[in-house]
Amino acid sequence: MRREQRIVRAWCEVQSAERTAERTHWLEFAALEIAAQAAPGQFVMVGFGGRGWGSPFLPRPNSVAAVCGERIGLLIRAFGEGSRRLASLQPGDSALLLGPLGSRYRLGDARRILCVAGGVGLAPFLFLRRWAQQRGCGGEIRLLYGERDARAVFDPSKIRELCGLEAEIWTEDGSLGNRGRVTEGIDLDGVDLVLACGPTPMLKLVRKQALQAGVPCQLAVEEHMACGVGTCIGCAIETVDPDTGEQGYDLACVDGPVFPAERLRW
Amino acid sequence: MVDLAQTVFGVTFQNPVLLASGTCGYGEEYADIIDVDQLGGIVTKAVTLRPRVGNPPCRISETPAGMINSIGLANVGLEAFKRGKLPWLRENLHRAQVLVNVAGWSVDDYVKVVGGLDDEHGFLGYEINVSCPNVQGGTLFGTDKVALAELVRALRAVTQRPLVIKLTPNVADIGVFAQICEENGADGLSSINTFPGMLIDVETRRPVIGSTTGGISGPAIRPMGVYVTWKVASRVKLPVIGIGGICTARDAMEYILAGAALVQIGTAMFVDPYSAPDTVQGLHELCERQGVGRLSELVGALEV
Numbered sequence: 001m002r003r004e005q006r007i008v009r010a011w012c013e014v015q016s017a018e019r020t021a022e023r024t025h026w027l028e029f030a031a032l033e034i035a036a037q038a039a040p041g042q043f044v045m046v047g048f049g050g051r052g053w054g055s056p057f058l059p060r061p062n063s064v065a066a067v068c069g070e071r072i073g074l075l076i077r078a079f080g081e082g083s084r085r086l087a088s089l090q091p092g093d094s095a096l097l098l099g100p101l102g103s104r105y106r107l108g109d110a111r112r113i114l115c116v117a118g119g120v121g122l123a124p125f126l127f128l129r130r131w132a133q134q135r136g137c138g139g140e141i142r143l144l145y146g147e148r149d150a151r152a153v154f155d156p157s158k159i160r161e162l163c164g165l166e167a168e169i170w171t172e173d174g175s176l177g178n179r180g181r182v183t184e185g186i187d188l189d190g191v192d193l194v195l196a197c198g199p200t201p202m203l204k205l206v207r208k209q210a211l212q213a214g215v216p217c218q219l220a221v222e223e224h225m226a227c228g229v230g231t232c233i234g235c236a237i238e239t240v241d242p243d244t245g246e247q248g249y250d251l252a253c254v255d256g257p258v259f260p261a262e263r264l265r266w
Numbered sequence: 267m268v269d270l271a272q273t274v275f276g277v278t279f280q281n282p283v284l285l286a287s288g289t290c291g292y293g294e295e296y297a298d299i300i301d302v303d304q305l306g307g308i309v310t311k312a313v314t315l316r317p318r319v320g321n322p323p324c325r326i327s328e329t330p331a332g333m334i335n336s337i338g339l340a341n342v343g344l345e346a347f348k349r350g351k352l353p354w355l356r357e358n359l360h361r362a363q364v365l366v367n368v369a370g371w372s373v374d375d376y377v378k379v380v381g382g383l384d385d386e387h388g389f390l391g392y393e394i395n396v397s398c399p400n401v402q403g404g405t406l407f408g409t410d411k412v413a414l415a416e417l418v419r420a421l422r423a424v425t426q427r428p429l430v431i432k433l434t435p436n437v438a439d440i441g442v443f444a445q446i447c448e449e450n451g452a453d454g455l456s457s458i459n460t461f462p463g464m465l466i467d468v469e470t471r472r473p474v475i476g477s478t479t480g481g482i483s484g485p486a487i488r489p490m491g492v493y494v495t496w497k498v499a500s501r502v503k504l505p506v507i508g509i510g511g512i513c514t515a516r517d518a519m520e521y522i523l524a525g526a527a528l529v530q531i532g533t534a535m536f537v538d539p540y541s542a543p544d545t546v547q548g549l550h551e552l553c554e555r556q557g558v559g560r561l562s563e564l565v566g567a568l569e570v
Binding site for chain 2: 003006007009047048049050052053054055056057058059082096098223224225226227228229230231232233234235236237238248249
């Protein structure tokens with residue numbers, strides 16, 4: 001196993017914590033060595049080590065949402081016990097971080113990139129543009145961002161501040177931005193790369209549209225994880241080798257979380 | 267200075283803390299996070315005769331103070347292990363001992379894997395998995411006295427290396443199974459593998475785990491693991507490797523007092539990869555505080 005990056009395990013202090021939408025929190029951790037390496041699409045395992053031998057027990061995978069100097073930002077939505085504990089962190093608290101982990105989006109020489117985000121799947125796109133610009137990839141980016149309703153929407157001015165993009169917001173009830181599902185906003189005309197992150201049903205719709213149109217597409221998937229580094233073999237995802245047709249499983253933690261759309265057996 | 271070394275199977279383990287099978291891959295996955303060579307040893311992910319893709323997702327989920335898994339012995343298979351995994355172990359581990367975990371569905375399966383590995387370099391011996399709850403027939407040999415005796419005899423005939431049998435707790439009297447291993451030529455016992463369990467999503471009314479049931483691990487099972495280890499160690503003279511929910515040096519010490527010569531850390535590695543090295547350090551401190559010069563003095567030192 002030859003990794004491109006060195007995985008860092010460190011107790012990291014919360015530098016800032018703010019509630020940004022319903023059940024949704026923006027946390028910034030001092031995590032110098034992780035920040036120096038993390039790329040959009042990658043994730044960190046966030047847990048409480050020896051403070052967490054009870055419940056919640058396992059660390060939770062969270063997509064890196066920002067790299068600001070020596071800090072990384074995470075977008076946490078409280079769904080269950082594990083994420084509620086993360087969402088309750090305050091400045092001065094610390095958590096055990098392991099990362100950066102997994103694959104990243106590969107922009108290549110794409111000139112027009114469509115990003116489709118559902119819910120906290122917004123995370124990787126909050127720093128994609130700046131990350132790409134720093135590496136001389138200057139493609140034009142359009143960002144579609146969907147939520148159930150206005151209360152769940154991450155503050156649009158904060159999105160602008162973080163990523164320098166104006167997100168096109170979709171809510172299912174029309175309470176903010178466009179009414180409908182975010183996938184209804186997809187227009188692949190002239191697009192030469194689609195990137196998506198969000199709930200699996202959304203990813204499936206994005207994948208279908210991109211494959212039909214023959215536009216390269218990369219999806220960041222979500223799975224239950226324990227280790228994050230390929231040892232527990234728990235985060236299996238159904239895949240197919242596009243060249244040979246051979247079916248199998250890849251691991252979301254080390255082969256993903258970002259997969260080419262044609263590799264997923266959905 | 268506390269001496270944590272344990273002499274087991276005729277070799278020295280620099281300390282009693284091993285990484286458990288199925289939680290450390292083939293060692294190199296953790297190599298840039300911890301110094302695996304500082305540990306007592308590692309037990310590889312199970313190796314089967316042919317590669318296995320494993321069970322359908324969802325394979326794991328959190329449970330109270332632990333987790334449930336049903337991986338299905340996903341592994342690269344004997345040939346790829348020899349070609350792609352064993353070289354790393356051989357080249358990078360000089361002080362940590364390596365046990366190769368072996369799984370199969372017939373005596374012939376096990377014999378072929380052990381026979382196919384025995385002339386290779388880079389490992390000490392075998393841990394024979396007769397206790398996987400997540401594949402059909404996975405606990406067959408661990409729960410059938412006649413089949414277990416036959417398997418241990420057959421393996422003894424093909425290898426001189428240390429042969430450790432990993433027992434399942436899912437039998438009425440594990441002592442009987444331990445004794446069968448001893449009588450048929452095993453060198454040691456690992457106690458225990460996971461307990462079968464189930465997790466149900468009450469909204470969908472479906473099992474959370476793709477293959478319906480799984481094995482429970484983590485601190486939730488530690489008291490049962492300690493109990494079973496104590497029963498096994500009381501019954502046989504073979505060295506016992508204690509496994510089940512060990513997260514800290516105190517947990518490891520429970521197993522050692524119950525009779526374990528070595529211990530394995532598994533699920534705790536997912537919570538913090540430093541669990542194993544921290545346990546080594548913690549055992550030093552615990553022994554020092556208690557005025558114990560050699561950890562080996564404490565094996566089975568339980569007073570009842």
